[in-house]
Amino acid sequence: MSRRHSSQAGNTGSRYRKRVAGATSSVGAFLAFGMAPLAAAPAAHADVDFLGDLLGDLVSSWSVADPGDAAATWDLDALFGAAGPGSAADDPFSWTAIMDQWFYQPLHAGVQAWITSDFGEMVNNSINGMFGLYLIGNGVDGTALNPDGGDGGLLFGDGGAGWDSDAAGVDGGDGGDALGILGNGGAGGDGGAGADGGAGGAGSWWMGHGGAGGAGGAALTSGLSGGDGGDGGASVAWFFGNGGAGGAGGAGGNGVAGTFGNGGTGNGGAGGSGGDGGTGGRSGYAWGNGGAGGQAGVGGNGGEGATGTAANPNGGNGGSAGAGGSGGVGGIKFDGSLGAAGQDADGGNGGAGGTGGDAYQDASGFLGNGGRGGVGGAGGSGVDGGDGGAGGNGGAGINGGLGGNGALGGTGVQTGGNGGAGGSGGDAAGSATVAGVAGNGGTGGQGGASDTGTAGNGGAGGHGGNGATGDDTIQTTGGNGGTGGRAGNAASGIGGEAGTGGDGGTGTFKGGNGGTGGIGSAGAFGGGDGGDGGAGGDATGWVDATGSTGVAPGTVYSQGGNGGNGGASGGPAASLTGGSGTVPIGGNGGAGGNGADDGISIGGNGGAGGQGGHGAGAAPGGDGGNGGNGGNGTYIGGNGGAGGNANSGGSTPGGDGGNGGNGGASAGATSGTLTNTHAGDGGRGGNGGNGTADAAPGNAGNGGNGGAGHGIADGGNGGNGGNGGSGDQSFGANGVSGVARGVPGADGGDGSTGGIGGNGGNGGSAENGNAGNAGNGGNGGNGGIGGTGGAGGTDPTTGLGQAGGNGGDGGAGGAGGTAGQAGEATGSGSDGSAGTDGNQGNGGKGGNGGAGGAGAAGTDGSSSATGTGGDGTGGGKGGVGGNAGNGGTGYVGGVGGTGGAGGVGGAGGAGGDGGTNASGVGQAAGDGGDGGVGGAAGSGGTGGASTGGGPDGADGSDGTGGAGGVGGAGGTGGAGVDGTSPANAAGGDGSAGGAGGDGGKGGAGGTSAGGTGGVGGTGGAGGSGGAGGDGGDGGIDSTGNGFDGGDGADGGAGGNGGDGGAGGTSTSGTDGSDGSGGALGSGGAGGAAGQGNPGQGGGTPGADGTAGNNGSDGNPGS
Template sequence: MIGAGSAVGAFLAFGMAPMVSAPAAQADDFGLDSLFDLFFDPTPAADGADWWANGLDWLAGSDSWSAALEPGAAAGGAFDMASIIDQWFYTPLHTGLELWINSDFGSMVNGWINDIAGVYLIGDGAAGTAENPDGGAGGLWFGDGGAGWDSDTPGVDGGNGGNAIGWIGNGGAGGDGFGSGDGGDGGAGGIFMGNGGAGGAGGAGIGAGGDGGDGGDGGFSAAWFFGNGGVGGVGGNGVDGAAGSWSAATNPGAGGTGGSAGNGGAGGRSGYMFGSGGNGGNAGAAGNGGAGAAGNAEHLTGGNGGSGGAGGFSGEAGARASTGVYGSALYGHAGNGGAVGTGGNGAVGGDGYRDPVTGDYLGDGGRGGAGGYGAGTVGGNPYDGVSGGHGGNGGAGGDGINGGRGGDGGSGGSAGGGAAAGTANSGNGGNGGDGGNGLAGDGGRGGDGGGTGLANTSGVNGNGGNGGNGGNGAADQSIKATGGAGGNGGGANFGGVSGNGGNGGTGSYAGGNGGNGGGSSGAGDGGNGGAGGAASGWKDVNGDQFAAGTVFGMGGNGGAGGAGGSNGGYGQSGGLGGNGGAGGNGPTANGTVGVGGNGGNGGAGGGAVTGKDGLAGGNGGAGGNGSASGGNGGNGGAGGTATTGLGANVTGVGGDGGAGGAGGNSGGVAMPTNTLGLTSHAGNGGNGGAGGMAQFNTPGDGGAGGAGGNASGSVDAGNGGNGGAGGMGGSGNIGSSFPKEAGGDGTVGYTGGAGGAGGAGGTAQAGDGGAGGKGGTGGMGGTGGAGGNGRVDDDGNGLDGGNGAAGGSGGVGGAGGAGGTSVSGADGTGGNGGDGGVGGTGGNAGNSGVPTGTGKAGTPGTPGTGGTGGAGGGAGSPGGTQGGTGATGANGQPGT
C-alpha cells in the first residue's frame, strides 16, 4: 500500500512546490490522507456512490458534493472532479516524477534500479527518429512514452507516440506529418494514472493542388483511476490549384483543382473512473481552384477555372470509458468534436483571346470552377454538437465572344452531435458563380447555388446558396445576342431558407430567363425567382423574322418561386412559397418592337402534415413592359394545407393563396408581320392562387388576381387575372362519448375560405380596355361534427345520443375585377363575381345507449348554409357591362 510518507508523497510535494509556499513532503498538508484511503481502503462500502460521496468529504465538507456525485447529475455544472484531481493531484505528482526522472541524481538511481531488475522500470521512452519514427515505451513502473518523430520528408507521416505501459505516465505525442503526410497517433496513458498523447498535425499539401494530411488520433488513457484522452491532431491545409497554362501536358489552359483539406484526428478515450475524452482535431482549410488561362493566338477560348477542394471532416470526440456510477459528467465527460472544413472556392474561367490591335474578342470565355463541398461532421458528444461546413462559392465565367458559364456552388455539410447537443447547424450552400459576359455573342449562364446538409435535432439548418446571375450578351444591334440565364437557387432543409434564383443577363435580341428559386423541405421557405433580363434591341437586317431593318427584342421570363417546405414536423408550420421573378423589359424606345417577358409563378406554400399552419403561397411576378407587347403576370402560388396527423394535438389554419402578378404595359407600337406569331397587346394579370384547406380549422382565402397591363395607341389593354378559389373549411369535432354519460353535441363546421378578387382590366387609349378578372369561388363549408354516442347509466338505462352540428357556411365568392377604361375604344367588361361556396353537410346524430334503457337518439345536425355569391365587378366607364353576381352556394345535407 502507498502511504502518505512514501516516495509518492515526496514526489507529490516536490511537484507542487512551484504552486504553493515550501510545503513539507507530507500528503497530510494537502488533506490527501483521506484521498489515499479512499482508493486503497480494502473494505469499500456496499453502495459505490455513497462510498465516493463519503470518501470525498475532505474536499469541502459540504452536503452539496454528495448530491453532485450522484449518477445522472447534469453536465456542465461548476464542479468537475476530473479537473480537480488533474490540477491538485495528478499534475503535481506527474511533474515531480518527471523532475526526478530527468535529474542527474534520479537518472543515476533509476539506472541502478533498471540494471538490477533487468527490465526498464523507471524512465521515459526515447523520442522517435527518422530511422525509428515511433516513440519508445515508458518504464514498467513510471515514465512517459516518447514523442513520435516530426517528419521532415515530403509526403511522409509523423511517427506514433510511445505508450506509457507502467502505472503512471503520459502517452507520447504523435509526430507531425510533412507535405501531405499524416500526423502520428498519440500513445496510450498509464494503467493507473496517465493521459493519452496528443495526435500529430497533418502536413500541409505539397505543390499546387496538394491535399492536406490527416491529423493523428489522440491516444487513449488505459488508466483505472484517472486519465484524459489525448486531443486529435489538426488536419493539414490543402493548397490552391495551379493557374491554367497552355503548356501543361494535361488539361492545358484549365486551372487546377484545389487541394482537399486534411481531416482532424479523433480524440482519445478517457480513463475509467476519472477523466475526460480528448477533443477531436480541427479539419484543415481547403484550397481554392486555380484560375483558367486567358486565351491566346493559338487557343482562342479561355481555359476553365479549377474547382475548389473539399472541406475536411472534423475529428471525432473522445469517449468516456465508463457508465453507470461513474457515468456522471462530474467524473469527466466526453470530448468535443473538432471543427469541420469549408469547401474551397471555384476559380474564374479565363477570358477569350482579344485581338491586340482592335481589342475585339476572338474566342469564348472559359467556364468557372465549381465550389468545393463543405464537410459533414464525424461526431460530437451528446452535449456539444458540431456544425457542418459551408460549401464553397462557384467561380465566375470568363468574358469572350460568348461568356463562360458560372460554376455551381458547393453543398453545405451536415451537423453532428446527439439529440441533446446545443448549436449544431448544417453548413450553408455556396453561391453559384456569375456567368461571363459575351461581348460579341451570348452571355454565360449563372451557376446553380449549392444545397444544404442536415442539422441535428437541436440545431439550425443552413441556407441554400443563391444562383449566379447570367452574363450580359452583346448590346450591339448588329449582333443577335441573348443574355445568360440566371442559375437556380439551392434547396434548404428543415428550417433553412432556400437560395434565390439569379437574375437573367441582358442581350440585344433577348434577355436571359431568371433562375428558379430553390425549393425547401420541412419548415424552410422557398427562394424567390430571379428577374428576367432586359433586351436592348437587335436589327433584323436580312428580314429573317421581321421586315428588313426592324429592331426587335424580348425580355427574359422571370424565374419561378420555390415551393415552401411541405412539413414542418410536429407542432410546426410549413414554409412560405417564394415569389416569382419579374419579367424583363423589351425595348421601349421609339422605332423599336419590344416584347416584355412573362413574370414567374409564385411557389406553393408549405403544408403542415402534423403541424400548425399551412403557409401562404408566393406572389406571381409582374410581366415586363415592351413597346409593342407587355408580358403576362405570373400566377400566385397555392396556400399550404393544414392537416392533423396521427397523434397530433394541434390544429392549424390553411395558408392564403398568393396574388397574381400584374401584366406588363404596351407602348402602343403595332406589331409588324413576323414569323414568331407575335401580336401587340398589354399583358394579362396572373391568376391568384387557391387557398389551402384546413382539416379542423379555418381555411385560407384565395389570392387576388393581378391587374391587366395598360396600353397606349390602338393596342388593347390586358385582362385582369382571376381570383383564386377559397380553401375548404375544416370539419367540426365529434361530440364526446364517455361511460355513464349522454353523448355530447358535435361542433359546427368551419366556414369555407373566401374567393380572391378578380384583377382589374388595364386601361387603353384607342384600343379596348381590358376585361376584369372573375372573382374566385368561395370554399366549401366544413362538415358539421357528428354527435357522440350515448352510453348506459348504472341502472342499465340507455342515455341520449348527442346532436349533430350544423355544417359550415360556404365561403364568400370573390368580387369581380373592374373593367378597364378606354379613351376612344370600347371599355372593358367587368369580371363576374365568384360563386359562393357550397355549405357543409350537417353532422350525423349520435346513437343512444341501447342495453335496457329508454334513451332516444339525438336529432340530426342542421344543414350548413350556402355561401353568399360574390358581388359583380363594376362596369368600365363608359359603356362597360356590369359583372353578374355570383350564385349562392347550395345548402348542405341534413345529418342522418
Template sequence: MGTGRSNRLRRRATGAGATVGAFLAFGMAPLTAGAPVARADFLDDLFDPTAWTWLDASAWTPPAETVAFDALPAPETDWMADLHAQVETMLADPANGWWLDLLNQPSEWLFGRDLIGDGVDGFDGANTSLFGSTGWFGDLGDGGFLAGDGGLGVTGGTGGMAGMFGNGGEGGAGLDAADNAGVAGDGGAGGAGGWLFGDGGAGGAGGAGADGINAAGSNGGVGGNGGAAGIFGDGGEGGHGGSGGDGSSGGIGGNGGDGVVGVNNGRGQDGGSADGFAGGDGGNGGSGGVTTFGHLGVNGDGGAGGNGGNAGNAGSSGNGAAGAWGNTGTGGADGAGGDGGNAGSSAAGAAGSGGLHGTGGNGGTDGTAGTAGNTSTATGIHGGNGGDGALGDGDHPQAGNGGNGGTGGIGVGGNGGAGGSLIIGDSTSTTSTQDALGGDGGAGGSGAAGGGNGGNGGGAITYGTGKAIGGDGAAGGAGGTGAGGNGGDGGLGWSSNSASTQDIFGGQAGAAGSGAAGGGNGGNGGSATTAGTGKAVAADGADGAAGGTGTGGNGGNGGGAWIGNGASTQDAVGGQAGAAGNGAAGGGNGGNGGGAINYGTGKALAADGADGAAGGTGTGGNGGDGGGASIGNVASTQDALGGKAGTGGSGATGGGNGGDGGNVVNQGTGKAVAGDGADGGAGGFGAGGNGGSGGYVYSYNSASTHDALAGDGGSGGSGATGAGNGGNGGNAYTEGLGKAIGGDGADGGAGGSGNGGNGGNGGDASIYNSAGASTQDALGGQAGAGGNGAAGGGNGGNGGNGGTNGTGKGIAADGADGGNGGNGTGGNGGNGGTAGTTTQDAFGAQGGAGGSGTTGGNGGNGGNGYTQGTGKAIGGDGGTGASGDGGNGGNGGNGGNADSTIEAGQDTLGGQGGAGGSGTTGGNGGNGGNAHTYGTGKVIGGDGAAGADGSTGQGGNGGGGGLAVIQNTTSTQDALGGDGGAGGDGATSGGDGGGGGDAYTSGTGNAVHGNPGPDGTP
C-alpha cells in the first residue's frame, strides 16, 4: 500500500483511495431523518465482548446486492496511497513523538499495542498489559489499532498485522541449515493488512539447506505464505524457497569381505556416492481482498508464489577401499589378493518446486505461480581414487590389482590404485617354487577437467626358485579439456636365488592419457633383476600422449636389466624408451633408454634414448639419455654397448637439449662402445638447445685387444636469440692392448642476434696397461669450434688429452678457434691438449685462435708435452689473439710446457707464445712455455710473443720468455731461456717488452738467459 518501508515488498493498491472515500462518505451519512437512535454508553460496549458483533462471521458476509461504482481514478489521483505515505512520514518525524506518546501510552497500558504507530520489527516479547494478556489484541509487533504497518517477523515467524489502516509486516526469513543444527527453517507467513485498507505482508524466504559432510546435502526451507489483504488491498507475495545444500564427497568404501571358500575373492568395496538433494519449495502467494457490506468490493489480486530453490550440486565420488585376503578353502589353495575397490559415482540433485499462486478475491485475479529452481547440470565433481590391491606374501603369492579411478564428471578423474606388491621368502627361506605375481595398477578415471593417473604395477620379489613377474602399470585417463593422466609404472621383477633358472619380467608400462590442454606422460617400464641363470626381461617405456593445444607428454623410461650370476649365458637387454608426445605449446621429452648390467658371460645391450618432440609455438622437448651398459665378468668375451642419445626437438621459442650418450664399463675382453650424445634442437625465435655429451668408456681387462671408444658430443642448436653449446666428447680409458679414443667435442650453434654457443671439449684418452705392453695410441678427442653470434662469439672447446704407459703415442688434440662476435666480443680459443708418453715423442697440442669481434677474443694456451721415456717433450704453441674492430685486441695464448722425467730423455722444447691482436688497445703477447729435463738433451724455453699495436690507446705488452732447466749432472747440452716479446706501439704509450727467460743447468753446458723484448713507442 503506497510507498511504505523500503525494506518490504508491496504492490500499490490501484484506485483504492477513491473507493475508500466513497465508502466513508456512505458511512458518515445519517441513516434516518428523524431523531437520533438511542444506544448504550460507548465504554460499556467497548469492554463487553458480547457487544463485539464485528467479530462475528456473519458480519463479514457479502452483501446481497452489488453497488455500481464509477471507473477507478488513475494512480496519480490515488490519494489514499499518498495518505499512507504521509502517515509514515509523520510517524518517522521526531517532532511528533510527544503527542503520539500521549495517545499510545494508555493504549499500550490497556492493550499492549499502539493506537497509532508501526509495529516493532522482530518483536518476540510477551504482552502483559491489562487486557492484552488475554491474547486478543496482538502485541507491539503489530501496527496501531487505527493506523500503522505491522513489524517484521522474528526469524521464521509471522509478520505483524496491521490495524484498521496499514500494511502487514513481512514474515521472518527461515534460518539456514548451517545455523540451525543442519535443518533449514521455513520462512514465516506475512502479516495481514489493515482490516479496512492494506496489503498483506510478503512471506519470509526459506533457509538454505546445508552442504553434506560425508553425506547428502539437506533440503532448503519452505518459503512463508503471503499475508491476507484487508477489505481493500492485495495479498502478500509468498516467500522464496531456500536452496538445497550441495552433496558432499562420498565416503571411503569399507574393506573387502573375506573370499568364498576355495574361490579367489576379497575385492575391496566400492566407494560411496554423494548425490545432491532437492531445493526447497517456494511459499504460496497470499489471498486477495474480500467483498464488503453486501456489495462487490474492488478486491486485490492474489500474491505471486515464491520461486523454488536451486538443486544441490553433486559431490565428489568416494575412494575405493584396499583389497583384503580371501579365506583358505578346505583342501584348496589360498585365494588371491583382493582387488582395490573402484571409486564411487556422484549425481545431481533435483530442482525445487515453484510455490503455488495466490487466489484472487472476488473480482481479483490469481497471482502467478513461482518458478521452479534450477536443475543442476553437473554429473559429479571429482572422481574418487581407486583402492590399492592387497599385498602378497609367501602364503598369498598373487597380489591384488588396484581399483580403477572414478569418472570425474566436471572435475578431474580419480587416480587408479596401485597394484599390490609381494615378497616370497627371505635370505633364510629360499625353497619356495611359487611364482611371485605383482598386482596390476588400476586405470585412471576420465574427467572433463583432467584425467586421473594410472596406478603403478606392484613389485614382485622372490627368494625362491619361481618366476617373479612385476605387475603392469595402468593407462592414464582421458583429460577432456584438461590434461591427460600419466600412465602407471610397471612393477619390478626380482629374483635373489642364484639357483633359479626361471625368467624374470618387469611389468609393462601404462599408456598415457590424451587431453586437449596437455598430454599425459607415458609410464616407465619395469626393471628385471635376477641372481639366477634365467633371462632378465625389462619392459619398454610407454609413449607420451599428444598434448593438443598444450604440451606433449614425456615418454617413459625403459626398464633396466640386471643379471648377477657369473654362470649365466643370457644377454642383459635394457628396455626401449618411450617416444615423446607432440604439443602445440611445447614438445614432450623423450624417454631414457634402459640400462643393462651383466655379471655373466652374455652381452650387455643398453637401449637408445628417444627423441624430444617438436614444440610448435613453444619449446622443443629434450632428447632422452642413452642407457648405460656394464659387463662385470672378466671371462666374458661379449660386447658392452651403450645407448645412443635422443635428439632435442625444435621449437618456435627454444630448442630442446640433446640427450647424453650411455656410458660403458667392460671387465671382459669384448668391445666397449659408449653412446654418442645427440644434437640440440633449433630454437626458432629463441635459443637453440645444447648438444648432449658423449658417454665415457672404461675397459678394465688387461688382455682385451679391443679399442675403447668413447661417444662423441652432439652439436648445439642454432637460434635467433642465442645458440646451444656443443656437447663434450666422452673420455676413453683402457687397461688392455687396444686403442683409447676419446670422443670429439661438437661445435656450438650459431646465435643469430645473440651469443654463439661454446664448442664442446674433446674427451681424454688414456691407456694404462699393468705390464706396459700396449703398443697402441691414445687419441684425445677433437675440440668443437665456437659458434658465431652478433652479440658475442662462443668459446672454442679444449682439445682432449692423450696419454699412455705403453709404447704407443699419446696424441693430444688442438684447441678449437673461438667464434666471431659481430658487435660483441669474439670467442676465446680453446686450450690444446696435453700429451704424455713413455717411448714416443710427446707433442702438446696447439691452442686455438681467438675469434674476431668489436673486442677480439683471446688465443688459447698451448698444451703441455710430458714424457717418462726416451722421446722428445714439445709444448704446444699458444693461439693468437684476434684483432678488435673498434675495441681492444685479444691476448695471445701462452705456450705449453715441456717436461722429460728420466735421464735418457730427448730434447724438451717449450711452446711459443701467441701474438696479441691489434685494436684500440693492443692485446698482450703470450708467454713462452717452460722446458725442463732430467735427461741429457737440449732444453729450450719458448719465446714470448709480441704485443700488438694500439690505434688510440696503449700498445700491448710483450710476453715473457720461457724458463729452461737441466737437472742432470752428466748433461753437456745448453739450457737456453726463451726471448721476451716486443711491446706494441700505441697512440698514448707503447707496451712493455717481455722479459727474457731464465736458464739453469747442473751439467757442463751453458745456461743462457733469454733476451728481453724491446718496449713499444708512443
C-alpha cells in the first residue's frame, strides 16, 4: 500500500523537510502540469503525459478557475442557496450534509479505492519515486514507537490514525494531516488509562474533513482523573470540509475502599474527576460544519469507609466523589454562510460519595461510632449540565455517622443539572451506658443554573438515621433530616424546583426533626417552588429509670420530632421582567412526629409553610405553603405549623396565604411533675399577598383546628386566620393626562378591594378537661387608594380648557374572616371560648380629581401702519376640575378625595398699535381682550361608611376655583406727523396723535361649592396715547420778511385701564378675591410749536406757532 510514515516526530520527518526544501522546482513543475489545462503542460515533463491524462482534468476543473471568469462569479450562495440560520451540524437535510453525502464522500471513496488498489499502489509508487516526493498515498497509522499518524500525500491521501495507547498514563497519538488537494485528517488515538486522547489531524486544503479526537482513557487507578478527550482536527479546506469531533473524556477512577490495615486510617479514598471533552475542530472556509464537542467523562465514586475493628472501633469515613468533566466546545464555523458551528457537549455527572463504614461490633453490639458519608461530586458544565452526585450514607454504630452532602448540579446552556441527593444518616444502636444519636441526613445539592432553558432541581435532603427501638431501656434519638437543595436559577428560562427536606429518623427517646425544604429559584419565565419540609420522626418510648425528664421513675417517656419548615419559593429573576410562567408556591411544612402510644409522650410540632414568591410582569404572586400538622402525644399534642405568607404579583393577583396545620391530639396522661396535659394548638393562617396598581390582593389562609383532648387533657386552641392582603397603597391606576392631546383627562381607576381574612380554626374538643378556644378570624385587607384623575388639556381649536378626570373610588376593605367554633367538652370540663370575627379592612382613600385644563391665551390684535390697531381677543375659559372619588367602605371608612382645581382662564390678547393715515393723522390703537373665566372647581369625595366600630371616613374637600385670566393690554395710539418747513412759506401745523386702546377686563375667578373661589384676573393696562406732531418752521419771502411757524398738534388721549375680574363665589367656603384694575394709559405728548423765521435785511420776523396740548390720561381700572 502507498503509506507514509509520520512527519511529526523522528528522523522520517526530518528527512522529509530537507527534501521538500530541495525540490521546489520539481514540485512547481508537477503542480503546474497537474492543475493547469493540458495545453499549458511544461515541455520538461512531456514524457509523463499519462499523469496529466490521469489527474489533469480532475484537478484543473475543480481547483483552478478559468482566467476569464471573474472572482465574483464564484457565488456559492446563488448556486446552492445559503444555509438557513437554523442549520445544525447534524441536520441530514442541510446543504452541508447533502454536499458531504452526494458529492464529497463518493469522490473521496473513489480516490481511496484507487490509492488502496494493487494497480493504484503500483502507479502511485512510480509517481512518488519519479518526483522524489510523497504525492499520492495515505499516511501510516501510528504505533507504540511512532505514536503519531503519518501525513497524507501532497496531492491526495488521508492522514494516518494516531496510535491507541494501551499503556496507562500514556497519551494517544495525534492523527496525521492530509496535506494535499483532497483527503481527511487522521483520527487521534485513544489515551491509555487516565491519559489524554490524541488530537485529530487537519483535512486537505481544498476538500477534506478534520480527524476526530481520540477518547481520553478512563482512570483505572483509584482516585486519578480521567483523561481529556483530544481536540478534533481542523478542516483547512477553502471549499468544503467538516471539523473533526472532539474526543470523549475518560471516567474518573473510583476512590479506594478504606482499610485499617498497614496503618491505614480506614477512610475511603476520593474519587477522581472525569476528563473534559475535546474541542471540536473548525469548519472549512466556504462550506462545512464545525466539529461536535466531546462528551465529558463522569466523576469517580468515593471509596467506602472501612468497617471498624477491635483496635479501631469507629467506622471509617466515606471518600469524596470526583467532579464530572466539562463538555467539549463545538468547533467554530470559520467563515461564509454555508454550514454551522459544532454542537457543544453535555457535562458529565458527578460521582457518588462513599458510604461511611459501620462501627466494630462484637457479641454485645457496636463498640464505636459509624463513619461519615462522603460528599458527592459536582456535575460538569455543558449544553446540559451534569447532575451532581449523591452524598454517601453514614455508617451505623453506637452513634450513627452523618450523611454526606449532595453536590451542585452543573451549569447548562439549555438545562441545568440536578443537585445530588443528600445521604441518609447512619443508624444508632446506643448502649446501656451511652445514649445513641443517629446521624443527620446530608444537605441536598443546589440545582445547576441555566442560560436559556430550565434550571436544575435541588437535591432532596437525606433522611435522618434511625435509632434502635428494640430495647426500650436504651435511649436513642433519631437523626435530623437534611435540608433540601436550593433550586437552580435561570437567566432566560424557568427556574428549577427546590429539593424536599429529609424525614427525621425514629428513636426510643426522641424522633429526629424533619429537614427544611430548599429555597425556590428565580427565573425570567417563572420561579421554582420551595421544597416541602420533611416529616418529624416518631418516638417509640424509652424507660426513664431515674425520672430525669420529670416523670415518675420507671415511666416510659418519648417525644416526636418537629416537622421541617417548608422552603420559600422563588420568583422572576431580579434583573428581568417575569413572564407568565409557573406560579411559585412556598413549600408545605412537614408533619410533626408522633410520640409513643403509652407512658408520657409529646407530639412534635408541625413545620411552618414556606413563603410564596414575588411575581413580576405577568407572573402572579406565589401562594404560601400550608403548615404541617402537629403530632399526637399521650401528654401533649404538637402544635400545628403556621401557614406561609403569600407575596404580591405583577399584573396578576397576589397569592393566597397558606392554611395553618392542625394541632395534635392528647390522651390526657400525666406523671410526676408533668401534669399540664393538653392537645396542640392549630397553626395561624398565612397572610394574603398585597395587590399592585394592576392587580387585586390575595386572600388569607385559614387557621388550623386545635387538637382533641381526651381524658383530663384540655383541647387545643384553634389557630387565628391570617390577614387578607391589602390593595395597592400607593395609588390605583391614575387617569391618563389629556394635556399633550388637548382632550379631557381620563378618570382614575378604582382602588382594589382588600383580600378576605382567613377563618379561625375550631377549638379542640375535650372530655373532662377544658375544650379549646376558637381561633379568631383574620382581618380583611385594606382597600386600595383610588387613582387620581388625569389633568385636562387645552382644546387647540376652541382654546377652551378641558375638564379634569374624576378620581377613582377607594377600594372597600376586605371581609374579615369568620371565627372558628369553640370546642365542646363532653364530660366535666368547660366548653371553650368563642372566637372573634375578623374586622373588615379599612376602606381606601378616594382618588383626587384631576385639574382642569388652562384656557388658551387670546390672540393679540394686529398693528397697522396706516389704520387703527386691531382689538385683542379674549382668553379661553379654564376647564372644570374633576370630581374626587369617594372613600371606600370598611372598618374605618376611607377618606374622600380632594376635588380637582379649576383651570386657569387664558390671558386676553394685547391690542394692536395704531398707525398714521394718508393725511398724517395718528390712528387709535386697539383695545386689549378680556381675560378668560377661571374653571369651576371639582367636588370633594364622600367619606366611606364604617361597617364596624370605626369612624366613617371624612369627606374630601372641594377643589379651588381656577384663577381668572389677565386682561390684555391696550395698544399704543399712532403718533402724529410733524408739520412741513418750506423755504418760502409759513411752517405747516403738526397732525394729532391717536388715542391709546383700553385695557381688557380681567376674567372672573372660577366657582367652588365648598372650597375657595378662584381669584379674579387683573385688568389690562391702558395703552399710551400717540404723541402730537411738531409744527413746522416758517420760511422767508423775497423781500426778507419771515413767515410764521406752524402750530404743534395735541397728543392722543391715553387708554383706560381694564377692570379687574370678579373673584369666584363659593357656596360654603371662601369667595375668591377680586382682581386688581389695570393701570391707566398715559396721554400722548403735545407737539412742539414751529419757530417763525427772523427775516433778513430788516424784513419783518415771523411769529412762532402754538405748542400742542398733552393728551389726557385714561382712567385706571376698578
